[in-house]
Amino acid sequence: MxxxxxxxxxxxxxxxxxxxxxxxxxxxxxxxxxxxxxxxxxxxxxxxxxxxxxxxxxxxxxxxxxKPALLHRAWDVTVVGDDCDIQLLDRPELREVFDEPDLPTRLRKLAVVNTGLMRRTTALRRAVEDAAATDQAAADMLAEIDRQRLESMAAHAEAAQATGRLGVSEVECRDVLWTTTDGSLWHGLVRLRGWTDERYARWLGDLWVAQLT
Structure with a gap:
């Protein structure tokens, strides 16, 4: 016993x-x-x-x-909002975006999701940007962040092209999405100019629809 x-x-x-x-x-x-x-x-x-x-x-x-390993983990958790090992593109909120058949509606849904992502990640990204000039680990991390974001935007652009409603090339769509999702627009309009997240998401969605469809 x-x-x-x-x-x-x-x-x-x-x-x-x-x-x-x-x-x-x-x-x-x-x-x-x-x-x-x-x-x-x-x-x-x-x-x-x-x-x-x-x-x-x-x-x-x-x-x-x-510290670099901790920064990497901190970024991963900040991006998805929890410590579950589920990639961002596999999350329900983004699967709902990809499942939307109407491209303008899809882009507006993506803008809402991205706005929440910007609220979670922008402060940490700006900290990494500030450190990147003098810290190699931070510079490497920043490059990895942008590489991963480019891959994600490429997936969105490929799916947009498949709808037959895209008004620009798939590469241009990817590049426009990538350029407008690094947090700088959100920081300027929400943090500095006082926009609400809802206003920002509407504006970003309208911008993407006007430029890409």
Missing amino acids: SQVTGGVKRRYDSTRRQQQALENRRRIVRAACELFAERGYGRTTLADIAASAGVAVETVYAAFKN
């Missing part, structure tokens, strides 16, 4: 440790997202992140090894 009990206890302890490790990772990533966006990537140390997350700095190193 004691052996069985001991076995159960060991399994329970293992599960508890795994749950605690997962919660620590979430707290670390959440703290990193906030501090990178508020203070900047270069001015935020792993010790700062550990203190904000309420863990030892050794816990941060054990979970992520170094």
